[in-house]
Amino acid sequence: MTKKSIFPSLVVLLSATVLLSSCKKESADTEYPVIDVDYPGSFPKNCVDVSRGGSFTSTIRVHDNVELGSMSVEIHENFDHHTHSTDVESCPEVPAKIPVNPFSAIVEFPLPAGQSSYTSVKDINIPAGVDTGRYHFIIRLTDQAGWQTIKGIEINIK
Amino acid sequence: MLLQKIMCKFKLCAVITVLLQLHCVAVYAQTSSLSIRLFNQSDELITGGTITLSADSRRYPATEKTPGTYQIDSIRAGVYTLEAAAFRYQSKTASIKIDEGANTVLLHLSVGYNTLENVVVTGYSSNSKIRASNLSMHIVGETELRKNMGGSLVQTLSKIPGIEMMGIGAAQAKPTIRGLGFDRMLVIDKGIKHEAQQWGADHGLEIDQFSVNEVEIIKGPASFLYGAGAIGGVLKINPALKPQKNSFGGSLQLIGKTSNMLGGLAGNLYTRNDKWFFTTGFSYQDYADYKVPADSIFVYDYAVKLHNRNLRNTAGVQSGLNASAGFVGEKWQNTLYVSNVFSRSGLFANAHGLEPKKVNHLLYDKSSRDIMEPSDQVNHFKVINYTAIATRQHAISLAVGYQNNFRQEFSKYVAHGYMPATYPSNNGIPQNLEREYSKQVFSFQLNDEFKAFTHNLTMGASGEIQLNKVDGWSFLTPAFKQYTAGIFVYDKITINSKLSLHLAARTDFSYININAYRDWFYSRLPNGTQEQLERASALKRNFSSLTGSAGITYNLRQWWFKVNVGKSFRVPIAKELAANGVNYHYFSFEKGNPNLDAEESWQLDASASFKNENWYLEISPFINYFPNYIYLNPTARHDYFYGAGNQIFQYSQSKVFRAGGEMEANYRISRSLSTGISGEYLYAQQLSGDKAGYGLPSCPPHSATFSFTFEPQQMKHFSAPYISADAQFVAPQNRIVPPEKQSAGYMLMNLQAGSQFHVGKQTFDLNMQIRNLFNTSYLMHTSFYRLIGLPEEGVNFILSFKTNFNISKSKKHND
Numbered sequence: 024m025t026k027k028s029i030f031p032s033l034v035v036l037l038s039a040t041v042l043l044s045s046c047k048k049e050s051a052d053t054e055y056p057v058i059d060v061d062y063p064g065s066f067p068k069n070c071v072d073v074s075r076g077g078s079f080t081s082t083i084r085v086h087d088n089v090e091l092g093s094m095s096v097e098i099h100e101n102f103d104h105h106t107h108s109t110d111v112e113s114c115p116e117v118p119a120k121i122p123v124n125p126f127s128a129i130v131e132f133p134l135p136a137g138q139s140s141y142t143s144v145k146d147i148n149i150p151a152g153v154d155t156g157r158y159h160f161i162i163r164l165t166d167q168a169g170w171q172t173i174k175g176i177e178i179n180i181k
Numbered sequence: 182m183l184l185q186k187i188m189c190k191f192k193l194c195a196v197i198t199v200l201l202q203l204h205c206v207a208v209y210a211q212t213s214s215l216s217i218r219l220f221n222q223s224d225e226l227i228t229g230g231t232i233t234l235s236a237d238s239r240r241y242p243a244t245e246k247t248p249g250t251y252q253i254d255s256i257r258a259g260v261y262t263l264e265a266a267a268f269r270y271q272s273k274t275a276s277i278k279i280d281e282g283a284n285t286v287l288l289h290l291s292v293g294y295n296t297l298e299n300v301v302v303t304g305y306s307s308n309s310k311i312r313a314s315n316l317s318m319h320i321v322g323e324t325e326l327r328k329n330m331g332g333s334l335v336q337t338l339s340k341i342p343g344i345e346m347m348g349i350g351a352a353q354a355k356p357t358i359r360g361l362g363f364d365r366m367l368v369i370d371k372g373i374k375h376e377a378q379q380w381g382a383d384h385g386l387e388i389d390q391f392s393v394n395e396v397e398i399i400k401g402p403a404s405f406l407y408g409a410g411a412i413g414g415v416l417k418i419n420p421a422l423k424p425q426k427n428s429f430g431g432s433l434q435l436i437g438k439t440s441n442m443l444g445g446l447a448g449n450l451y452t453r454n455d456k457w458f459f460t461t462g463f464s465y466q467d468y469a470d471y472k473v474p475a476d477s478i479f480v481y482d483y484a485v486k487l488h489n490r491n492l493r494n495t496a497g498v499q500s501g502l503n504a505s506a507g508f509v510g511e512k513w514q515n516t517l518y519v520s521n522v523f524s525r526s527g528l529f530a531n532a533h534g535l536e537p538k539k540v541n542h543l544l545y546d547k548s549s550r551d552i553m554e555p556s557d558q559v560n561h562f563k564v565i566n567y568t569a570i571a572t573r574q575h576a577i578s579l580a581v582g583y584q585n586n587f588r589q590e591f592s593k594y595v596a597h598g599y600m601p602a603t604y605p606s607n608n609g610i611p612q613n614l615e616r617e618y619s620k621q622v623f624s625f626q627l628n629d630e631f632k633a634f635t636h637n638l639t640m641g642a643s644g645e646i647q648l649n650k651v652d653g654w655s656f657l658t659p660a661f662k663q664y665t666a667g668i669f670v671y672d673k674i675t676i677n678s679k680l681s682l683h684l685a686a687r688t689d690f691s692y693i694n695i696n697a698y699r700d701w702f703y704s705r706l707p708n709g710t711q712e713q714l715e716r717a718s719a720l721k722r723n724f725s726s727l728t729g730s731a732g733i734t735y736n737l738r739q740w741w742f743k744v745n746v747g748k749s750f751r752v753p754i755a756k757e758l759a760a761n762g763v764n765y766h767y768f769s770f771e772k773g774n775p776n777l778d779a780e781e782s783w784q785l786d787a788s789a790s791f792k793n794e795n796w797y798l799e800i801s802p803f804i805n806y807f808p809n810y811i812y813l814n815p816t817a818r819h820d821y822f823y824g825a826g827n828q829i830f831q832y833s834q835s836k837v838f839r840a841g842g843e844m845e846a847n848y849r850i851s852r853s854l855s856t857g858i859s860g861e862y863l864y865a866q867q868l869s870g871d872k873a874g875y876g877l878p879s880c881p882p883h884s885a886t887f888s889f890t891f892e893p894q895q896m897k898h899f900s901a902p903y904i905s906a907d908a909q910f911v912a913p914q915n916r917i918v919p920p921e922k923q924s925a926g927y928m929l930m931n932l933q934a935g936s937q938f939h940v941g942k943q944t945f946d947l948n949m950q951i952r953n954l955f956n957t958s959y960l961m962h963t964s965f966y967r968l969i970g971l972p973e974e975g976v977n978f979i980l981s982f983k984t985n986f987n988i989s990k991s992k993k994h995n996d
Contacts, residue, residue, distance in 0.1 A: 051875045051916075053915070053923065092816075092818065095819040095821070095826040095827070096826070099596060099597070100602055104539045105593065106536060106595070107483050107538065107539040108537070109481030109483055110481075110483065121603065125602040127599075127602070129598065129821060131819070131821055131826075163768055163819065163828060165815075165818070165828055166817065168817070168872075168919060169815035169816055169871070169872070169919040169920075171815065171828045171920060174481075175481070175537065
């Protein structure tokens with residue numbers, strides 16, 4: 024090979040390496056699990072009202088391409104609107120306020136082993152004396168590979 | 182020159198051409214030999230140079246007998262051509278008359294790089310220092326740093342194949358070498374380990390890039406020289422050369438960037454009489470929110486509108502101050518360096534970690550230059566004393582350092598998990614102080630280099646004491662003390678003029694004492710009671726390690742080859758051993774593992790390089806195996822007690838295989854036109870544990886860069902003008918591990934132009950760059966903001982201007 028042909032050859036070789044290496048087949052699971060809150064039976068929906076001094080039934084449908092891991096829900100006040108939901112839609116503005124006796128909960132949603140799709144149903148109690156107002160309902164879902172999907176929903180405790 | 186002529190005649194020396202600027206002494210004796218002492222303009226001996234004498238196609242290479250003194254024996258009297266080359270200096274060629282007996286020559290070289298080596302940022306590879314090292318190495322000088330100056334030193338260096346940056350916005354970044362960053366590579370500043378909070382993804386390097394004169398990058402396992410952490414390699418910041426004798430001078434530099442409306446000013450002053458010198462410098466930069474090629478950003482499905490395409494609250498300020506004072510003696514030199522680097526910068530306001538934040542846009546968008554919360558502030562103060570002693574046989578150096586790194590992260594208090602909804606007024610921690618890290622480091626490094634027959638031995642010892650404290654209402658890593666000490670021996674054996682053998686062994690000892698940490702708030706226990714949870718247990722651990730390296734270098738006239746196998750290690754950090762806290766920004770409950778072993782790494786490196794007048798080629802592959810890579814494994818489980826319902830991320834150790842390499846080819850088409858291509862490839866796979874089959878986090882995608890440089894001949898008032906263009910092709914990164922996201926490939930185009938020009942006796946440097954010429958919107962896989970999908974900087978014009986002035990009180994060397 025003459026010296027003059029080295030350079031173009033290197034260019035071709037390198038470009039081919041870069042292009043081909045991105046086509047390699049992947050065996051490892053790289054897909055995040057999915058939280059489906061858009062289907063008709065799901066609850067709560069973004070901006071929904073729930074009542075204190077009672078309970079509501081939370082129904083969340085989840086699925087994964089391989090196998091689901093676990094699911095947890097956290098509810099905390101968002102009276103000063105410090106966080107936004109992960110939703111496109113913003114709920115109607117309400118004035119900010121200071122929490123006095125805010126409701127908070129960390130709830131385990133059961134997922135049976137070996138499932139790739141499941142609808143988890145759980146009753147959540149809201150004590151009577153808690154502050155009314157805007158709360159965040161955050162769903163955390165993992166799959167067996169360790170991918171976690173987060174969904175934040177705004178709910179209104181009345 | 183008159184002075185030289187007088188000196189030459191007076192001492193009856195050989196006749197040497199004017200070109201060489203030689204001072205010479207000859208002593209008559211029975212046999213013919215030549216001894217050359219090689220100096221720079223500051224009268225410091227230059228080690229590692231290459232000197233060759235040639236006549237009638239016969240070549241006589243000199244061997245370096247003692248540091249800076251080169252010897253050629255058994256030659257006949259006559260006229261020869263002398264070639265002297267040394268890294269960082271302009272090579273010289275001249276004819277020399279050798280008399281009967283012993284001839285002694287004092288030779289001065291002036292600082293500078295040869296033209297071809299200036300073509301690309303990495304192109305200094307012909308020098309003897311790089312050839313002599315058993316590891317793949319790059320050296321970037323001041324001119325190249327200025328021509329390519331990015332938002333941070335790391336961005337500037339990321340042009341080098343194998344060096345990637347993990348960007349945190351436009352003005353801060355941390356380096357990775359072949360995909361290894363954080364605590365898996367070292368930064369050495371003036372002989373001392375630079376210790377910041379390098380474990381944090383949103384923490385920058387904390388080095389003032391205006392004070393950096395030269396950077397040496399070692400790619401490969403360098404623990405045998407530098408101890409724990411040098412697994413991926415070392416980024417070595419070399420101090421500026423000492424001022425010339427009887428000189429006074431300085432420089433002033435201005436820089437401006439359009440993407441984040443950065444304005445910067447830097448300057449320095451130096452003075453030296455015969456033996457004493459003093460230097461001082463400062464820099465100040467102020468920048469606004471940086472521009473991205475997007476009108477809105479999606480944090481999950483929530484569309485965040487951007488005001489004027491500015492990434493909200495990413496403005497900042499940076500400043501640096503430094504001074505050095507020293508003494509240059511015949512046998513010993515001492516320099517005291519003092520420096521301080523300060524930075525304050527905002528973080529994107531609409532997401533902290535993965536958490537979407539709603540902020541008052543009217544307030545935040547009022548000014549693009551103000552820094553609101555979240556923000557961080559870092560101050561790094563450093564004192565280093567460096568002593569070098571040269572005897573006939575030994576070159577001894579001792580660096581002793583003190584560093585104080587103080588970092589604060591400010592964010593509005595947000596209750597998570599069991600934290601109280603309103604911040605208690607009597608808590609003792611300021612309400613906006615989310616985290617605070619304070620680190621004090623005392624360290625030393627002692628090296629002794631000497632020659633014995635064909636052996637060039639370096640023996641050394643190092644030690645470090647670290648005192649770490651934490652504060653703030655959020656907890657990530659506990660306070661700890663750490664003591665480390667190590668000794669090493671490195672032998673370079675010259676088999677013949679071409680082949681050298683490198684052998685090294687090192688042992689290190691480390692002790693870590695971690696303080697317990699309890700939450701300041703109460704968590705609800707499963708039995709209904711409340712408790713301040715212990716987030717880190719007190720822990721004391723000892724680690725010891727034996728590392729080593731074996732390699733060969735084979736140097737031919739145009740080709741050189743290296744093969745090296747080395748073992749490196751690092752000690753687990755406090756967070757990896759003891760953390761038991763929730764990182765709410767990432768919804769992760771990070772569980773440390775007190776039983777972790779010191780991480781070990783075996784690496785085989787090879788490289789082949791070729792250089793002639795028109796070509797420079799280099800290929801440097803490597804394979805790497807970790808028997809126990811420390812990995813933060815995101816599990817499938819949530820924790821409802823310590824983890825407050827968050828996903829458990831468990832520190833674990835797994836077997837990891839990595840392979841890859843870099844290649845470079847530069848070709849000079851004509852006197853003024855040259856072209857280059859460089860590329861990097863990296864593959865990583867976990868072989869055991871929960872994530873067997875997966876790669877590693879923050880793995881840089883493969884990439885290739887094509888460049889063209891036009892350097893017209895000297896014009897009347899201009900010297901070294903250049904125009905260059907480069908196109909960088911980055912492949913998609915699809916090999917990811919939780920919690921990463923796949924990143925698409927992209928192409929970036931950059932332009933550079935500049936020149937030095939002369940007005941009277943004054944010289945000015947003007948450098949211009951256009952980065953991301955097509956305003957491409959792209960996601961950099963290794964960027965801190967990648968997880969929330971924030972694009973990198975859009976088109977960016979960078980203009981820098983520098984002027985130097987120098988008043989030499991005596992023009993001994995120049996006229």
